[in-house]
Amino acid sequence: MTYKAKFKVWRGDDKDGGLHDFTVEVNDGEVVLDVVHRLQATQAPDLAVRWNCKAGKCGSCSAEINGMPRLMCMTRMSVFTEDETVTITPLRTFPVIRDLVTDVSFNYEKARQVPVFEPPADLKPGDYRMSQVDVERSQEFRKCIECYLCQNVCHVVRDHEENKKSFSGPRFLMRIAELSMHPLDTRDRRKEAQEEHGLGFCNITKCCTEVCPEHIKITDNALIPMKERVADRKYDPLVWLGSKIARRK
Structure with missing residues (x-):
């Protein structure tokens, strides 16, 4: 099953930034990190995001998804409804380097x-x-x-x-x-x-x-x-x- 999902992704650096709206294709069984990679490939090639193993074992892809601190690679798109807007922001406690990447x-x-x-x-x-x-x-x-x-x-x-x-x-x-x-x-x-x-x-x-x-x-x-x-x-x-x-x- 494929559908179009609405995303709000924080873009910016330590001086200025805000939420940007995107509509991205989602396929059955995908996680948030999959969709972020598709967003990079199709609409925002300069989007900064930290990730490594995509298996929930390196801890690199930490972010806040709809206000909840989670790993993007372990958050399945199936937990959201198709008409729900998914908001992704960087970890709030640490200084932002750029986009979703923070200085830890x-x-x-x-x-x-x-x-x-x-x-x-x-x-x-x-x-x-x-x-x-x-x-x-x-x-x-x-x-x-x-x-x-x-x-x-x-x-x-x-x-x-x-x-x-x-x-x-x-x-x-x-x-x-x-x-x-x-x-x-x-x-x-x-x-x-x-x-x-x-x-x-x-x-x-x-x-x-x-x-x-x-x-x-x-x-x-x-x-x-x-x-x-x-x-x-x-x-x-x-x-x-x-x-x-x-x-x-």
Whole structure:
């Protein structure tokens, strides 16, 4: 089945831009990215759009479709009615480079600020051992394709530019939580999460979980457990007393 669909696509750069109207042919079984490629081939050859795998595994084609942050390659045209206008805009949280391409370098800066896995100094790489239950605890987080939809939708950075300096966002707080769950990691990730990466800014609205294309339960399985560990460390009197005794020893 073939039909003509109405599209509104944001065109412009960081200085000026707006929505442009297009009518594009849609074939049965296609996704939004297919239609965007047809639009490039037939009407707007200079349309800038970022994509790579077209299989929902690279996270490159992130955009906002009818106001919802999604992957264009995983959004089927069949979810829209034939008379519905499909609006495609760039990720709102990050600066626009051109058209649908945004500058997501903020995320790479935050990634570099997360200290790497740090095993005990006297433990040789060949001696690393983990129980299966420890592997399974953090395996979910390794499914992340770094589409940055969770970063885009998090209102702490989306609505407050001033927070970007002190808040790493759900993707990298999830990375810290993953490292803290490793039984051989020796760093105090709780202190880092709270004092250096802004864990306290998160108010667990679960918007990051709602847009994750890999269905990672970011809030329930990473952010809330990390918040609980931070609270135990800071406010639990027994934990506080234990830390004082250990330090004196």
